[in-house]
């Protein structure tokens with residue numbers, strides 16, 4: 001591999017690596033607008049000019065590849081700083097500078113580079129700015145709004161629709177200084193990946209119809225999470241203000257979603273706003289639910305399990321919304337009750353495909369973790385009732401006790417016929433975060449954390465195990481399901497009492513050959529591809545921090 005020297009630092013790179021990527025390897029960010037690691041290279045914005053020893057003029061780093069040993073590059077020198085200031089000055093000639101009312105403020109490539117690489121004055125203060133009257137808020141499609149006055153003509157959005165979504169709705173129209181972005185006549189920017197252009201637009205020209213004016217970005221706390229919209233398991237950043245999620249943005253994982261996510265997934269947090277939240281446990285007496293303490297509710301469930309006669313039938317039904325750790329605890333509960341009746345409710349939905357370097361990834365289940373829940377042991381034993389018998393057959397009518405968790409509203413448990421079948425169990429216990437038709441008819445209701453309020457792991461459609469963290473704590477009265485289940489199991493076997501999610505995972509890894517050698521805290525940033533028992537492939541190092549990939 002050839003070696004290149006960048007600002008005095010030597011780095012070995014693959015033949016053909018461009019200078020922006022080579023510099024990243026030694027922690028140097030070369031400013032750029034039109035370059036994006038997954039789009040074709042156009043060398044258009046001129047922001048990435050660098051000095052290469054040899055050629056008389058500055059060269060664009062994005063279009064320059066390292067082909068052999070000995071290239072010497074200078075970035076932190078007056079000649080390059082002057083060029084960067086000049087490019088910024090040109091870009092700002094026509095920019096409206098409406099940062100106070102622009103949604104991109106706080107995460108804008110123009111703002112950031114103005115501070116880092118711009119200058120404090122412009123020689124064009126007396127010129128009239130070029131504007132695009134009437135094109136300040138043009139809906140391009142269901143997810144994206146264009147403000148043409150802010151566009152710096154980098155063409156990232158056009159290349160995205162040509163090269164990533166493959167839909168080609170966007171193009172340049174007019175010429176020279178009047179050049180503008182637009183959709184072709186009779187078309188809309190309407191494809192399953194369309195909102196990604198908002199993320200890659202380096203300025204506030206493209207904004208999200210969903211997020212526009214919802215929140216100033218500097219008020220948002222950001223936590224790594226996993227989308228629950230399907231079993232692809234896109235890595236996302238959950239951005240919230242005081243426990244209210246305001247948006248999901250894709251988080252780079254080259255093994256799964258690369259830099260992207262689908263428009264459907266972006267909206268999945270809305271159900272946390274739209275549905276009524278369960279706030280306190282409840283126990284039904286004479287057919288009427290009354291609020292109860294956690295202790296009483298767990299006691300009630302514990303007694304039903306521990307005092308069940310040997311002939312009693314106890315069943316445990318999870319959903320694909322459970323974390324792997326929650327499912328593992330429920331499977332241990334079923335073991336404690338010596339019950340073969342267990343299963344995972346999940347259903348097929350539309351196929352969602354995310355492009356990546358491995359040819360793309362497609363998922364078609366409506367929940368994120370059916371595989372993880374089954375791996376953890378929620379599979380019917382010999383002669384046991386599984387999810388199909390409980391939900392579509394008369395299996396529940398045989399049950400003296402039925403625990404259903406996580407009753408996420410996105411699961412197939414809320415169809416009125418399914419509810420009526422499950423209700424046939426003599427005692428129905430439901431864990432979940434929202435009030436649903438099933439919680440309304442339950443004998444015991446246990447209000448548990450949403451996916452944004454808990455730690456855990458999911459196993460996606462390609463058997464990749466991925467960890468996520470709670471973005472914020474649960475409201476008072478609500479407990480993460482792992483905590484509630486460990487409390488319940490702890491009353492049957494004291495050594496389960498008080499276990500955290502990480503401890504449950506580590507116990508599960510000790511039990512399941514497929515997870516051998518893994519620990520929760522040391523799971524790789526890009527997840528682990530689970531293979532045959534005891535063979536674990538995976539990994540990846542955390543991506544370098546890059547505000548403008």
Ligand code: SF4
Pocket residue numbers: 150151152153154155156157158181200201202203205206
């Ligand atoms: S709208 Fe944004 S991404 Fe598209 S060309 Fe303009 S600045 Fe670039």
Ligand code: SF4
Pocket residue numbers: 227228229230231232233234257261262263264265266352353354363
């Ligand atoms: S493909 Fe699935 S996991 Fe990815 S963003 Fe869309 S719904 Fe979420």
Ligand code: FES
Pocket residue numbers: 031032033034035042043044045046047048049060061062063
């Ligand atoms: S010209 Fe290199 S990033 Fe735009």
